[in-house]
Amino acid sequence: MARITIREFHDDDLDAVVRLWWEARTSSEQPVYSLAEVTASCREDHAVVAVRDERVVGAAVGRAAHAQGWIVFFGVSEESRSENVSGALLDAIERKMAPLGLSTLSVLASEGTRLDQLTENGFQLRNNLRYLERQMPVQRREIELLKDLGGRILPRHLWEGVAGMRREKALLEERLVAPLAQPDLADRYGVVPPRAVMLFGPPGTGKTTFAKAVASRLDWPFVEVFPSRLGDGAGSVAASLRSVFERIDELEHGVVFIDEVEEIASKRSDPPTPTQGVTNELLKIVADFRDREGMLLICATNFVRGLDAAFMRHGRFDYVLPIGLPDAEAREAIWRRYVPSEIAAGVDFPELVRRSEGLTPADIEYAARRASQDGLARALKGGRGGSESPAELGTADYLAALEVTRATVSDEQQESFLEDIETIARL
Template structure:
């Protein structure tokens, strides 16, 4: 047919093609789902927590970002993962970071939002939401506090069994379509029904733990650089924040900036935050973590982690 229109083969020509990620959905498609595009720089801006970040990059992101290379080596693209760890350790941020790195829309399903409806209506709403998500060209689908849906004890679930069963029915649908990744997060992985975590449903169960000393130093250095040009003893900040999550460190850093601001305003002392302000802010910040929570996390990692 093309020859009839004057086209002819060009000797010596080689045509190469490369699979491209799908074009992100526009705001019109995302708005009804409460979805959004995440700032592309988020993943690169995640400092500290390097161990968790490296595992997520290698196991989750790279096979999805480079599908041709993954197929060449027989690496299956992940379809669903669980992130677990104590409150405030960055599970939600990592989920958004995955969307940022892949340049896929981020859509959140909130179990608590389904709890107020009756069983049939809540299950129908969940199915309708998944239908709309599957209509997107790509999506990172995030479910926080998934224990509200899949606790081993039904009394601990915030939704009724009909919604839980509907969610279990929807997971294979999400797994069956390309360019969709389900990310579930929980503070209490030991409370999840073991059948929920089986490999056929979730490819990886990944720990996101408290920041160690090196991670705390990286996080502190990031905030100190933004807040002050004074010489700060970061080592002592790291020592004093052993039970702090990244969110706790962020709060204390901003509090130190506020203290320095108020000092200059009320006392006329013209220098930016110093080590004393940071230590005072740490002293006024209640840590999220306890020694018991850290020990539980270590035990859970040994029992449930799958990477």
């Protein structure tokens, strides 16, 4: 089955939107707005559509009134509802309307409307009128600032997309997400919401993925600070770092992420190195950052032993959390993400999971893509191009690709990581 894509509404899509409106009309989900209002908003306001094989299978139509955004029509064909098209459409219409300076995005739903497509995507039910709304994660005044910082609003459901890794997710949910998302509940138990955390582990184990998932879970903007892009030389890096964080301080909420933080937080020495001033500046920034509410700093490193000792002291980072290689459940989810659905039933996933132990998510992705590429090359050489399913691609091809896939994490690195969990981790 072809992939569904989301794009802006074109005039040629109007008949398809009308069809979706009538499908809703003949079901229990009576549209609140008339067909005339919906078609007018398609042309004059804001609309996006979901398309598969050039056929529109979903649509979201919106209009704005002052700081309030309204979903005039939202519909997904019955056969596409199981593919999370709803979340993608709602996120797309929100992004399209965000520059208008909206504070909320609201929906009026008739009796009989399936609300799960809305409530599962951030909308909350308000009173007996079945009125739903969700807060816009970024207010108008912050949009340009976020753009200048290179930040963005991440899609919802990234948290659910991190399959397996139950222990790591449970730690992050309990230590980070819950206190920040429910500060009143945290206060009842005397829990101070975290301000800064350190993620450590071998390269390629998904530290960035977890940081993004936390931002998605909180529905906060995500801003990544790249050490390699700060300043033109060692002397200006500290000033650039301070300037970036002064601008970040203007955001109401945000998850700030610094990957490979060891580049600007390495052990200081005597005599001082040219980068020692940057390390000193970052220590001050972390201290200042801890005074802010509604913000979370996440740093990640592949070499936690190389960090300056001052970063590991209590009072700098609330938690020092290990992120290791994917467990069996996570490895299976990664394989299923890249194996074509047409052949998945015939693939021995337990064997792939067993044979990929010790590999990072990136390693598994490489093996899966290599097998697919080799299968495509064979089909082209054999003159079997076109729309046929990849029937000749199977378990043996993925196992062959694994044979030539080098593991990113060596046995020595894994042993060092396990030692660091015992001596450095702070859970």
